[in-house]
Amino acid sequence: MRDLYQxxxxxxxxxxxxxxxxxxxxxxxxxxxxxxxxxGDPERREEYDALHGxxxxxxxxxxxxGLTHGPFWQDNTANDFSLPPDNTGARHDLLIARVERAVGLxxxxxxxxxxxxxxxxxxxxxxxxxxxxxxxxxxxLV
Amino acid sequence: xxSGRFNPFETLLLTSRSQADTAGLLLLAWVMACRGxxxxxxxxxxxxxxxECRHGHDLEPIFALADRQDxxxxxxxxxxxxxxxxxxxxxxxxxxxxxxxxxxxxPSISQHHVLRFLADLLGVIPSLFATLYAEQAGRPYAVxxxxxxxxxxxxxxxxxxxxxxxxxEQDERRREQEARERQEQELRxxxxRREQEARERxxxxxxxxxxxxxxxxRAQQExxxxxxxxxxxxxxxxxxxxxxxxxxSNAGQNQRWQQAPPNDARAHRALAVLGLPPGAxxxxxxxxxxxxxxxxxxxxxxxxxEARMATASQxxxxxxxxxxxxxxxx
Numbered sequence: 001m002r003d004l005y006q007x008x009x010x011x012x013x014x015x016x017x018x019x020x021x022x023x024x025x026x027x028x029x030x031x032x033x034x035x036x037x038x039x040g041d042p043e044r045r046e047e048y049d050a051l052h053g054x055x056x057x058x059x060x061x062x063x064x065x066g067l068t069h070g071p072f073w074q075d076n077t078a079n080d081f082s083l084p085p086d087n088t089g090a091r092h093d094l095l096i097a098r099v100e101r102a103v104g105l106x107x108x109x110x111x112x113x114x115x116x117x118x119x120x121x122x123x124x125x126x127x128x129x130x131x132x133x134x135x136x137x138x139x140x141l142v
Numbered sequence: 143x144x145s146g147r148f149n150p151f152e153t154l155l156l157t158s159r160s161q162a163d164t165a166g167l168l169l170l171a172w173v174m175a176c177r178g179x180x181x182x183x184x185x186x187x188x189x190x191x192x193x194e195c196r197h198g199h200d201l202e203p204i205f206a207l208a209d210r211q212d213x214x215x216x217x218x219x220x221x222x223x224x225x226x227x228x229x230x231x232x233x234x235x236x237x238x239x240x241x242x243x244x245x246x247x248x249p250s251i252s253q254h255h256v257l258r259f260l261a262d263l264l265g266v267i268p269s270l271f272a273t274l275y276a277e278q279a280g281r282p283y284a285v286x287x288x289x290x291x292x293x294x295x296x297x298x299x300x301x302x303x304x305x306x307x308x309x310x311e312q313d314e315r316r317r318e319q320e321a322r323e324r325q326e327q328e329l330r331x332x333x334x335r336r337e338q339e340a341r342e343r344x345x346x347x348x349x350x351x352x353x354x355x356x357x358x359x360r361a362q363q364e365x366x367x368x369x370x371x372x373x374x375x376x377x378x379x380x381x382x383x384x385x386x387x388x389x390x391s392n393a394g395q396n397q398r399w400q401q402a403p404p405n406d407a408r409a410h411r412a413l414a415v416l417g418l419p420p421g422a423x424x425x426x427x428x429x430x431x432x433x434x435x436x437x438x439x440x441x442x443x444x445x446x447x448e449a450r451m452a453t454a455s456q457x458x459x460x461x462x463x464x465x466x467x468x469x470x471x472x
Contacts, residue, residue, distance in 0.1 A: 002290040037292045054252040058259050070262030091218035
């Protein structure tokens with residue numbers, strides 16, 4: 001399938017007036033006729049747009065997964081919907097990185113949760129409590 | 143540095159008993175959702191499939207993701223599948239995907255492209271995929287159509303029109319049949335009514351006839367009595383006339399007897415010309431004449447030469463003379 005929007009130089013959400021103008025300005029007669037039939041009718045355009053969306057998704061997926069030259073990705077469809085390979089957007093890597101970070105935090109907490117830390121916390125709480133008690137007592141009496 | 147929370151599908155994957163199975167379920171749901179939001183039957187179908195694999199969680203989040211066509215989740219699932227299920231391990235999953243897409247008839251074009259993507263993803267070459275498709279769907283694999291071309295829409299329009307025409311024809315036929323049935327009923331009712339009327343009339347007629355007969359019998363008795371009286375009177379009268387006639391001459395009677403035979407012979411001949419037995423009525427004579435005049439009219443033999451036309455003309459003249467004589471005589 002061809003990407004008619006791309007071939008007419010239009011954004012995917014172009015309005016009807018822009019589409020008509022682009023079709024009139026087009027010099028390729030076959031493309032002109034096809035675009036008039038497909039994009040001129042709202043129902044047909046809706047159906048075309050649904051498929052167009054799916055194919056764009058697939059094009060992006062293929063770019064990110066390194067499948068831009070698969071045997072099933074050929075002719076017009078591949079020409080119009082392929083994107084340059086993109087190795088930065090691997091979701092699995094992202095997931096692994098998040099899991100690593102979470103594991104690091106967890107382990108760090110585990111490492112610091114030693115007996116002496118508990119004792120220190122206990123002493124600190126006692127000191128704070130005593131100070132607060134002294135202050136209340138002072139105010140009560142005076 | 144990655145930040146933020148784990149998204150729902152990541153959480154699902156991390157807690158799943160088999161990441162590949164969970165990812166596979168999401169991709170199957172995606173294939174289904176390419177036709178539109180998942181319906182009840184599709185959900186049940188997916189639940190059945192899930193019971194056979196080691197997903198081990200509720201499927202609601204997966205349905206929600208597929209309905210939303212959540213791109214990140216799908217990408218992650220595809221990556222997991224690509225890593226864990228390459229080559230021959232992919233066949234069962236691809237079979238399931240094909241079965242899911244052909245369950246409602248021919249796969250939609252989106253589903254076609256998604257299936258092709260999955261085949262590429264799992265490293266299944268086209269010939270092998272076509273074999274799998276044929277085994278699973280029971281028909282050969284066809285390349286998806288192209289809605290960016292005019293032909294696709296024209297063919298679709300044509301198909302729709304044919305469908306409509308067929309529908310219209312069916313309606314028409316049904317209406318016709320109904321009309322015919324109604325007409326038949328009407329006819330039957332009319333016939334019944336007519337029969338009833340006929341029976342009524344028959345009875346009336348019988349009644350009349352009986353009255354008539356009674357009346358006639360009475361009249362006959364009356365007449366018989368009158369006739370007896372008249373006969374008596376007539377006999378006396380005749381006896382008187384007989385006497386008077388005997389007294390008159392009897393030459394006139396003889397003359398009439400001599401004239402009759404030649405007339406009779408000529409009439410016989412004329413009837414024979416018309417092909418009739420002696421004693422035919424005027425109507426029969428007229429009918430026979432018309433028929434003979436038609437078959438022997440000289441104009442019919444115009445094409446067969448002068449000689450034939452001449453003989454026909456003679457025959458016709460004879461027939462005409464015979465007819466005219468008979469008409470004059472009787």
